Amino acid sequence: MSTAVRQQSASGGAAERKPATMGQALNRALADAMAEDPAVHLLGEDIGTLGGVFRVTDGLAERFGPDRCADTPLAEAGILGTAVGMAMYGLRPVVEMQFDAFALPAFEQLVSHVSRMRNRTRGGLPMPLTVRIPYGGGIGGVEHHSDSSEAYYAATPGLHVVTPATVADAYGLLRAAIASDDPVVFLEPKRLYWSKDGWDPEAPEPVPGIGAAVVRRPGRSATLIGYGPSVPVCLEAAEAAREDGAEGWDLEVVDLRSLVPFDEETVAASVRRTGRAVVVHESPGFGGPGGEIAARITERCFHHLEAPVLRVAGFDIPYPPPMLERHHLPGVDRVLDAVARLQWESTWVAPGGDGGGR
Amino acid sequence: MSTAVRQQSASGGAAERKPATMGQALNRALADAMAEDPAVHLLGEDIGTLGGVFRVTDGLAERFGPDRCADTPLAEAGILGTAVGMAMYGLRPVVEMQFDAFALPAFEQLVSHVSRMRNRTRGGLPMPLTVRIPYGGGIGGVEHHSDSSEAYYAATPGLHVVTPATVADAYGLLRAAIASDDPVVFLEPKRLYWSKDGWDPEAPEPVPGIGAAVVRRPGRSATLIGYGPSVPVCLEAAEAAREDGAEGWDLEVVDLRSLVPFDEETVAASVRRTGRAVVVHESPGFGGPGGEIAARITERCFHHLEAPVLRVAGFDIPYPPPMLERHHLPGVDRVLDAVARLQWESTWVAPGGDGGGR
Amino acid sequence: MTVLEQLGAHVPVPPPSWRPRTDPAPLLPDATPHRALGVRDAEAGSAGRAGSGDEELLLRLYAAVVHGRRYNEQATALTKQGRLAVYPSSTGQEACQVASGLVLRERDWLFPSYRDTLAAVARGLDPVEVLSLLRGDSHNGYDAREQRVAPLCTPLATQLPHAVGLAHAARLKGDDLAVLALVGDGGTSEGDFHEALNFAAVWQAPVVVLVQNNGFAISVPLSKQTAAPSLAHKAVGYGMPGRLVDGNDALAVHEVLDEALERARSGGGPTLVEAVTYRVEAHTNADDATRYRTADEVETWRAHDPLALLERELRERGLLDEETARRVREEAEQKAAQLRERMHQDVAPDPQELFAHVYSERTPQLREQEAQLRAELAAEGHRTAGEEQR
């Protein structure tokens, strides 16, 4: 089993353009948004002079001044709460949470205010606010540095939840998030920050908007559904399935890009074509987005399904210490294992060979 | 459609005993636990002199002293965080959060510490800690007083999440939660506080432990799966389905009692018997527990299912103001509507007659 | 070579960051609350005795307190008539409420908590719109941006970072305004209070935080809430001035707020004000205050009633004749009657509103759910036509 950090391109093409990293694309998106709209203000810990611990805001304080890209005191609820006030006054704050788990102190502000202010005021006080959160594991981080909390955000009405898997999407989706009049939780897959792809910062290719999923790889045998850091895993699994040959699966890969709003049309269309699906994500399986996605697909595509929609997710455990994380992360082998259980011979095979399927 | 507050008995029997309310049973459970184990300490806002805003701790400060049933300063993270320290020293804290949404300030402590301390310390520092949270709507509460946040808790590995629907379970499950060496989020359905059932405080009937679901009403046509405040709704729907006659559905009702651990055996066995299932809960549908439950059933029972598992849940909106809440809450009619869509004639019918099922 | 040898002749000296970063003395509150009413010049606190130019202000405060008390009574009565879901009365705290409403300029913003409906009414908002949350027909009944009053805030202290952020944004834009945020004694224990005040001081945001210390957080008395000399003493820990004021003395509250807001507007930064007052009624109509406090305690505060203090001052200054007093009382009755009448009119919020403002555009999921509800309502309409109007 191999779940090492994957930094390959997820979009495949664009080989003629110079390679850029996802981090660079995010940085450029922030810079372009700030240049275009003086209402865009960045707030966070260490995002000014230092340029952020992942350097996503590198150079922005210098270029736009410390008021536009502000190092705040160390208090996440305070950061998000003051951003709410700034949005009430017509600004378009973009907040950086340093790591996923360190967004939790701001959870009350996010749920009780950010997600509800527009609704509470019948549109009077919209929240054009973006919360950038580096998430996910695979970078050898010590405890609390590798969480994936998208289940919490996706279960919170009033928020949009998006996450890029490609360099082009990093730019395009972040621009869309900042331009949105709704609050967007923008989840940045940490281990893809250094992933590269051909991408031209001077002419960034347009990408579909928030709410649209994309088929990253067409296939006929089954659909792999992933988002963020799992998309490269799905693509690699699809490659492996073709190359490894024996089974001869031709797997379609759907990149959700946006958990909320959820693109049922694209996902359901794919599953109706293939008749089988596996949802892949890093956050714990129980209560994670995979359940929602699988249930929704099943509701919509029941009579097209040859097998139950399966899920490959992180285990239902706290994120493990670095030396054990490879066992936790859904990797290519585990994805292919699930594909193999999609009842190709119409008999149910338990995961891992035992314990399940009672 | 009728979604008014229902306070009927969910367990049915026990007519010979004197009626007690769920609130009284909870109070008695706390008192008995405190009397038996001096390590049990209660912490919360207004739980001392006042006896709690729902009077669940009535009389306990007087009986056990203000150190055992303590009014804290008004700070939920502080309450839960100090409870963590008390548990580290061998106490068994029982925390009351005044309303569901006011547990959110403590979310970081819950996720980053309560749920992980045992795992972090390889069992060295277990967290025998109970967090009591009044949840759910239907009581005419103004904004932030009617939330159902179980999706967040169920998605957090390391926590147990339980919720009673009957008076007997209120006592039995709370005793089990306090006795557990693991942290338990104990969700109290607010609108069932005043629900009554025959129940003897001097000889409380034993109930199944945490992790066991219970069939509250046997049936053959389809399985309704609910928990907490939705269980009486499911039971009423089952009665109505029988009485209303025309359709002649004989609905089985499963009360989950515990979201984590999840009792797959009982639920799957029921669905295998009936071949059809509807999951009912008040919290928003998208990303809610219903998705997990439906997906899990489908994984386990795919070839027994005559129709996709459907969900009846709160809309994907912030909890509405009192005058509109009845439109939001899943009521009997909406449940029966879903039952009617369980492909009895094997054709897919969209919810509400249009918009779905594309 | 040891570290000492490396240093050679250098004598260890305290680095510059040692010195106090701000002089704490001016930040500390006075030992007793500032008072203005009924105080001879010599006794007055640091802000000094109100000048004689205050006459108009005194009369405005007086009228507003009389109206406010009547408003509180009326709102409480409406809960008994089933016209309000719940009402947290500010009786006893009218001085703070009214001063907060009147002291603000038009451009300023107010951030009230659930208890501060009277402050919003004193600011000039329509009382029916203000009570919408508590009536239960909507989460917020007025146009917050136009009125420059944030929605009444329920989760304690969470409005404070909003107030700071808005003040900061206004300052960044160069707009000449200040923000007044209200919070209770209990709310000061929340982390959001701390984070907001710290941001305010670091940013020198034009914001004033008024803590209405009314002695209780529901049933919990101040002594279980804090061990601090006063809540105003918290200010020094943020590097802003703390002021202690008699919260039943409308003129004193007005003076202290006015001075602090003016300082904020002119770039002088934030202020924390503790107004010592008392919650005369129960926490809300649903609360039973006899469970946690004695009638005697409530009685000790009667002698220091905000309205009595004002009335005595006006009478002593010869500013309040019977005619004026009667007129003010009549106005209060009229307003109460209007409120009663309007609140007795049924409202029927549109169920489709549930989906209208969750996002700027409905998601596909919400469109589907809206259609479902529409179909249900139509079916229901067939069955029980007309029942929709409660």
Next chain:
Amino acid sequence: MTVLEQLGAHVPVPPPSWRPRTDPAPLLPDATPHRALGVRDAEAGSAGRAGSGDEELLLRLYAAVVHGRRYNEQATALTKQGRLAVYPSSTGQEACQVASGLVLRERDWLFPSYRDTLAAVARGLDPVEVLSLLRGDSHNGYDAREQRVAPLCTPLATQLPHAVGLAHAARLKGDDLAVLALVGDGGTSEGDFHEALNFAAVWQAPVVVLVQNNGFAISVPLSKQTAAPSLAHKAVGYGMPGRLVDGNDALAVHEVLDEALERARSGGGPTLVEAVTYRVEAHTNADDATRYRTADEVETWRAHDPLALLERELRERGLLDEETARRVREEAEQKAAQLRERMHQDVAPDPQELFAHVYSERTPQLREQEAQLRAELAAEGHRTAGEEQR
């Protein structure tokens, strides 16, 4: 009848709750940090000059600081060798670390943050166990309950309520102990800091919170973190004493902590201590400090090095001969060599541990997942036998 008339002859009097609830004066910190090393009696802060009975303590502090500095160097070197995932060095802060470790009695508890590994080592814990989190083989490598050292805490300030709760529990049980909790200057901005200190003061919990103000929270200097006169000034807002101490003066830190802990043990309640020190290295090995501060700034602190201060004192008192200095250095080298050697031994944590301690008993779901992983590992074992040992 108006309210005033109801009151009749009663003159409005300020109710009793007006008076300052605690006298603030004794809670306020001194204007400059307390020092002990190299200070003539007259110059010393309020705690007074250390007596001559301190000789043994001075030598213990000296040895611990020498060992500690070497330990920090060794740990940083281990990151370069891939033997630690990350290391936040406490170089420059050894006085605080070492004093924290040595001042505690056996029954006391220590609550360290991620940077405070040296404090745990000074307390006597096995350095390899202490570094387990940062090596990446487990979340916590020592027996927290037996050692009475809480796990190194990563989410900032979240350990403070734990410390307060544990101290409170001990007091409720009548156990004679105190708790020392460590937090950084940045951590003081978090809501958890505020809530924990307030609980501590209200409960009079036997806890001492030591803020190591090392000038930075990663890249953010103190001036952007707070506008307070000092972090110790926050204490008055909670109603507990605040003490300001030279954080590079090991003896002064030890004195202040010892006094505060003793007060805590004897029922005198909590204390907030700010130790002014400096983070000489970058935030961690992964950080680049040149991005946000100048070499000059770092240089100004060299003259106030904790080791230099101690060494000078010892030499002036004639307590440190070459022989002792050499011996202490050698011990430090030996410890470092041992640490290096042990950390170079491979560890192979058992993957089944993933499921072992999530709950007291595995849930059905975890049993299933464990079986899955076991099957995968078995299959993997067939394919690549032996690769499991990294």
